[in-house]
Amino acid sequence: MFHNGKELLQRCEENSMPIWDVMLHYEMQMSPRSKEEIWKMLDERLQVMFDSVDSAIQNPELSPSGMVGKSTPLLAAAVRDYKKMEKELLLNEACIRAMLGAVATGENNARMGVILAFPTAGAAGVLPGVIYGAKHKLDLTRDQMVQMMLTASAIGIVIANTATLSGAAGGCQAEVGSATAMAAAALTEVRGKSPETTLHAAALALKNMIGLACDPIGGLVEVPCIKRNGIGAVFAMSASDMAYLGVESFVPFDEVVRAMREVGDLMSPKIRETALGGLAMTPTGQAVAERMGLLHIGENPCSK
Amino acid sequence: MSTFSLFDIAGPIMVGPSSSHTAGAAKIGQFARAIFDATPTKVHFLLHGSFGEVYKGHATDRALLGGVMKFAPNDARIKTAFELAREKGLDYVFEPGNLGAQHHPNTVRITLECEDRKMEIIGSSIGGGNIVMTQINGFDVHLTGNSAEQYFTLVVENENRPGMLAKVTGFLGDKDIRIVNMQSCYLAFENKVLSVLSIETPLTLTDLLDLEKVEGILFARSLSKIAA
Numbered sequence: 001m002f003h004n005g006k007e008l009l010q011r012c013e014e015n016s017m018p019i020w021d022v023m024l025h026y027e028m029q030m031s032p033r034s035k036e037e038i039w040k041m042l043d044e045r046l047q048v049m050f051d052s053v054d055s056a057i058q059n060p061e062l063s064p065s066g067m068v069g070k071s072t073p074l075l076a077a078a079v080r081d082y083k084k085m086e087k088e089l090l091l092n093e094a095c096i097r098a099m100l101g102a103v104a105t106g107e108n109n110a111r112m113g114v115i116l117a118f119p120t121a122g123a124a125g126v127l128p129g130v131i132y133g134a135k136h137k138l139d140l141t142r143d144q145m146v147q148m149m150l151t152a153s154a155i156g157i158v159i160a161n162t163a164t165l166s167g168a169a170g171g172c173q174a175e176v177g178s179a180t181a182m183a184a185a186a187l188t189e190v191r192g193k194s195p196e197t198t199l200h201a202a203a204l205a206l207k208n209m210i211g212l213a214c215d216p217i218g219g220l221v222e223v224p225c226i227k228r229n230g231i232g233a234v235f236a237m238s239a240s241d242m243a244y245l246g247v248e249s250f251v252p253f254d255e256v257v258r259a260m261r262e263v264g265d266l267m268s269p270k271i272r273e274t275a276l277g278g279l280a281m282t283p284t285g286q287a288v289a290e291r292m293g294l295l296h297i298g299e300n301p302c303s304k
Numbered sequence: 305m306s307t308f309s310l311f312d313i314a315g316p317i318m319v320g321p322s323s324s325h326t327a328g329a330a331k332i333g334q335f336a337r338a339i340f341d342a343t344p345t346k347v348h349f350l351l352h353g354s355f356g357e358v359y360k361g362h363a364t365d366r367a368l369l370g371g372v373m374k375f376a377p378n379d380a381r382i383k384t385a386f387e388l389a390r391e392k393g394l395d396y397v398f399e400p401g402n403l404g405a406q407h408h409p410n411t412v413r414i415t416l417e418c419e420d421r422k423m424e425i426i427g428s429s430i431g432g433g434n435i436v437m438t439q440i441n442g443f444d445v446h447l448t449g450n451s452a453e454q455y456f457t458l459v460v461e462n463e464n465r466p467g468m469l470a471k472v473t474g475f476l477g478d479k480d481i482r483i484v485n486m487q488s489c490y491l492a493f494e495n496k497v498l499s500v501l502s503i504e505t506p507l508t509l510t511d512l513l514d515l516e517k518v519e520g521i522l523f524a525r526s527l528s529k530i531a532a
Contacts, residue, residue: 026310027309027310032482038310044317109320109321112326112363112382113320114319114320114380115318116314116317117318118313119314121323149314153313157308157312166431182313218361219361220361222321292361293357293361294357
């Protein structure tokens with residue numbers, strides 16, 4: 001068992017295991033499910049992530065609010081024609097693919113498609129984004145992608161234990177912020193780096209997201225959530241590359257998670273999923289909320 | 305300190321967009337349908353609090369209606385619940401209203417009707433896809449559920465006589481199925497006992513039918529995918 005990053009590293013050291021394997025054994029201890037059953041459940045969830053991305057690419061559709069649904073085709077076109085566009089675009093193909101995977105997942109969620117909430121519905125794009133993005137570049141096998149899900153989940157459990165994964169409790173830093181930390185760790189470990197380096201990647205990613213408000217227009221999981229997942233996936237890749245090159249987080253991962261929680265506690269409820277502050281209160285945001293009949297969402301203390 | 309499972313983080317698989325307003329709503333609908341134990345021809349939803357205010361934007365209406373048609377929170381058919389209900393001849397009405405301050409803001413009162421019966425059930429979606437059923441035909445109950453498919457939900461109703469729960473748990477034990485959680489409540493108006501069990505592996509359709517054959521068991525329903 002482990003509750004925080006320090007204990008996670010101890011378990012890795014004691015058992016000479018990578019984080020993903022410690023996570024797998026943690027789950028085997030928690031439930032009487034066999035290794036094979038757990039692996040099969042993860043593999044099914046990996047397929048849900050891919051199906052969700054493919055579904056939005058093959059059948060793009062506006063969400064009922066009309067705010068989102070147009071980005072997937074644009075990013076999909078860039079991936080399809082990457083060779084032609086390479087000279088104009090700043091990011092490499094893996095990054096563009098990661099943005100596509102993340103945004104497609106979010107747009108599929110908004111139009112009532114089936115998604116994997118990993119770790120939440122609002123932050124569900126980052127993990128499929130980085131897996132979809134890195135798959136070709138790193139030539140990942142199916143088993144390696146399942147290992148990435150395990151590494152990411154270990155980071156998610158540490159954050160859930162120490163802070164929160166809920167936007168209503170901790171703002172978006174707890175949702176997309178946590179997802180980028182999970183994704184950065186997954187990308188780092190799957191490239192063969194040590195558990196220590198993997199936690200540095202998670203810390204670098206989470207530090208970058210500290211303070212992020214949860215201010216969705218009309219309380220819908222659309223704006224800014226979906227494109228934030230897309231850019232979050234690229235953040236995760238940056239943090240992972242930094243750690244891969246040996247850059248360390250000056251503040252250890254556990255302390256970063258505690259700081260994230262403290263910042264969440266300091267946040268006004270207006271920017272914790274109530275749609276009473278930030279982007280939700282812009283004239284553009286208010287116009288959409290009024291049109292959708294969602295103006296009063298924040299007045300209800302439990303609608304967060 | 306709560307102990308999180310791997311699948312609390314990597315899951316649930318759900319129809320978007322919201323765990324509390326969509327996935328939880330579908331689960332409440334599923335519960336109501338299981339407890340009603342008949343095919344409804346009419347269903348009325350009184351949407352209380354936040355449910356009444358934002359149900360359109362979060363597709364709470366389609367999710368509730370889909371649940372009443374037995375769709376699980378990860379069933380893609382939720383998206384077309386209105387069309388499917390019309391095809392099935394199920395009349396539905398959604399009405400925002402106020403059930404009183406004692407209820408959680410994400411609460412719905414579902415009134416199900418068929419030719420010879422009518423039932424009122426109240427349930428709340430309390431966050432992250434977790435739900436609680438709080439009233440059946442005016443009687444207070446407390447039955448909880450989760451829209452995640454990590455465990456499998458079994459709803460069993462039996463006659464109010466001694467030894468019935470032992471029969472249910474014994475049946476599951478014989479099938480080598482572990483029970484993760486179990487809650488029972490006495491339904492005074494019908495002199496019956498309703499139980500909700502979370503089990504670790506799914507039952508097959510044959511198992512469910514066998515369980516219903518046990519003397520004193522009135523019905524057994526799975527709210528999760530059944531085993532092949």
